[in-house]
Ligand SMILES: Nc1ncnc2c1ncn2[C@@H]1O[C@H](COP(=O)(O)OP(=O)(O)OP(=O)(O)O)[C@@H](O)[C@H]1O
């Protein structure tokens with residue numbers, strides 16, 4: 268058996284709100300192989316986002332471990348975590364673009380962080396925006412773009428540093444169904460053609476239906492998994 | 496992230512809030528401008544004063560008077576009955592390292608020429624010796640200073656000749672002016688006027704400012720004439736020329752003179768006066784710079800305040816940057832770069848506007864340099880002094896550095912807090 272690209276073991280996350288314990292995750296074991304396409308489903312508050320944040324090294328578990336390509340994330344220091352995040356393509360529900368930068372600027376910034384030169388990153392940003400169908404919008408700021416367009420910028424940004432895997436937290440939650448289909452088609456193509464490992468949180472059954480694996484969560488636990 | 500990218504990112508953040516950034520910069524500008532203006536004016540003032548003192552009373556001279564303290568005027572009032580006399584120069588001339596000495600009899604008199612009359616200082620001196628001691632200032636501009644005068648003659652300062660600076664002369668070479676001295680009869684206490692009709696033989700070169708030597712607003716008569724006219728051998732001061740201006744020589748001569756007169760005279764050396772003035776100026780400068788520095792600290796607090804506000808506004812942005820893999824130290828350097836930009840722009844504009852301010856003040860100050868005849872005593876006439884503000888490299892670089900340092904220091908805490916934000920929490924921030 269090869270090393271999985273992502274693995275969690277007995278992952279727990281407990282929040283203390285005053286005296287109240289909120290158990291967002293109660294022991295999640297998940298194993299994702301290279302090239303997988305996972306959909307995570309579950310009611311609101313079931314711990315989907317919390318799980319994804321752990322995998323993306325944005326948050327630390329209370330208990331249990333996350334392994335990325337066999338490396339225990341809890342052993343990494345601040346700088347190590349930052350390096351790890353550069354190889355994660357995160358797409359947020361609320362886009363999270365930098366408002367004062369253009370579409371191209373947002374994508375470029377991602378590449379400037381690991382220190383890519385201005386010329387190369389400019390060229391690559393334009394290519395990526397073309398791939399997501401935003402060739403005409405490179406100079407627009409987020410406020411001048413529609414929700415669907417913003418999410419495409421976010422996807423282009425997520426792909427900028429050639430990530431090991433894509434993590435998407437309800438990427439189509441804020442856009443209409445037609446645009447959301449287009450975006451999912453793009454993601455599926457990436458998975459099929461480039462073998463991009465993808466985890467997507469969604470409430471949309473149509474999207475989930477296209478995934479290779481469907482993981483159902485409830486109250487901080489994975490309760491069921493379907494493989495198609 | 497490359498330094499150039501850090502800087503341009505910081506710059507784009509500043510540009511976004513132009514008004515806010517402008518006001519923050521203004522705070523720094525005001526602080527730095529105040530420091531630069533105050534320091535360059537006081538430096539200029541100090542320079543012109545020391546310069547004039549140096550020409551005004553050659554560094555190799557000592558001034559002996561019966562009074563204590565600064566200034567050989569008529570304020571020579573001590574408890575002692577000791578009077579300095581013209582003949583005392585002989586005692587002083589005997590002292591080792593003394594080149595020569597000259598007695599000055601000084602009285603305040605009315606001087607009349609034509610219709611006009613002024614109250615002025617009339618000084619009786621030995622023209623030959625006086626001209627030798629003050630070879631830089633006791634020089635005739637027109638006419639000739641006679642070395643062995645016998646007659647009733649006068650030499651006048653530039654301002655006496657041309658008090659209004661407009662070509663209307665009060666007197667000039669070959670004029671005859673009338674000096675009126677009022678004494679009070681010892682028994683009747685009634686005033687009695689004595690007059691001295693003096694032929695103007697020379698007008699001095701303009702001396703400017705003030706010094707302890709010759710001045711633009713004095714009238715000079717030969718010492719022998721003064722003794723007769725004022726009916727006295729008592730002199731106000733004796734000016735001593737020392738063979739060289741070594742500090743040790745000056746000191747030993749000063750001491751020797753004091754000893755020769757059993758400590759009943761005070762001896763002032765020009766270097767001592769210069770030193771006192773310098774140290775007074777150093778104190779004043781220190782205070783002024785301190786006050787200006789406080790205004791810069793206020794600007795620093797402003798920077799800190801603005802950065803904390805901006806930190807809160809940009810929490811989400813910082814969350815994004817961290818989620819994209821930006822390291823904490825890069826976040827820190829972005830925030831510090833913003834402070835560096837604000838500090839540099841502020842300091843640069845501050846130095847420039849401080850310099851402009853200093854020059855404006857200097858012009859206003861010398862414009863008010865009161866034409867007209869000073870009635871002050873022989874010692875000090877400050878009118879007409881020109882201040883040229885001086886921006887020393889130390890002040891220039893120091894002000895730039897100070898502006899920068901204050902900005903960065905006050906940005907340290909907000910920047911540190913920004914760098915410590917946790918990505919999930921920052922992203923959750925509304
Ligand atoms: N920072 C936090 N402090 C306290 N409780 C939290 C925090 N983050 C999450 N929780 C709690 O953890 C639980 C799981 O939250 P999570 O965001 O993972 O749910 P989710 O499945 O993503 O829901 P949704 O579909 O609405 O996005 C919730 O009950 C939430 O209230």
Ligand SMILES: [Mg+2]
Nearest residue numbers: 315316317436
């Ligand atoms: Mg969620």
